[in-house]
Amino acid sequence: MCAHYESPHDKALLKKHFGIDLPSELARRDVWPGYVSNFIRRHPHADAGDDAVPEREALLGSFGLIPHWSKDDKIARHTYNARNETVAEKPSFRDAWKRGQHCIIPVQSFFEPDWRSGKAVPTRITLTNGEPMGLAGLWAQWRSPEGETVHSFTMLTINADEHPFMRNFHKPQDEKRSVVILPPERYDDWLQAGAGERGEFLRAWPADGLVADMTANREAQGPQQAHLL
Template structure:
């Protein structure tokens, strides 16, 4: 399960790759549950028929979904990933899934522990071509006791037991899982998908299109 990722902080790369204006506050670079980051969703006025309204919008939000009924934001420690198999039934996620509150989380890399040596080796996983990743997620909004509106998001995950790369991570007895990385040509499809066809997007990203590097090694990030 992905609890640590590095956000996309280069504003020009953000615009170019995701076709949206980044929020003023992009949050932290090294992201952990409860930290402030950013996510992309279908524009809230996208269905009004106004051509001046862009199809997507980017917002600041907490990593870890805060459902409307939560008493505080501490729940983010447990809601940063949503299992695609149970997302429709879990109280924390079912409303966002039912209402197709889909989002894309921009990321440069995410981290998983490689236990093949018998010791956990933090490993950085990124696209092999150096481009940013768009991770499929769900978003929500929550009103604090003080009346502040807080947005939040979670990453969707799928089983990776048969994935040539992602099955290598976590302890041998643990279930192998991976986040849902979307191909660019499926970004709009995901953001506009109905609840009925949301599951068709829960697919493994090709292993040959990813690279895994020990976290002590500097990654190659495409700049143009």
């Protein structure tokens, strides 16, 4: 699972890589469950035939999905990862999954604990080419008791027990999981994918395309508060 990541803040790079303009309010650079950060979804009027309407839009939302039935936003501390094996059944995620509310989460790096030394070493993981990553996720919209509309998102994860790179993280006895990194040329395909097409996106990134840095663990010792649903 991934509970901590670094949000890219270079607006020019985000425009070039994701084809979006960031909201005027920048997200925090280091993001933990319950923090507000950016996510990208298909523009709700993308099919209107208006050239002025972009295909994608970037919004600010809580890292951790807040389902419409939740009484408060504290659930976001526990719903930041959605397992692909159970996402269709889990109450927190099934509505967003059924409605195809796919999103892309812009990430410069994410952190996982390396236990090969016998203790957890926060490790920063990036692409070998240094480019930002677009992670596959789901988004939701929730209305707070005060009437405020709140957006939120979660990362989809897959089993990584046999992945040459991602199997090195988390405790030896724990199941290994991985986020889903999307090929940039397929961003729009993911945002529009139908129920029968989603499985082709839920695949591990090649091991030789990832690099780990155990020394770049800025703010890696953050609020350890979430568990996998």
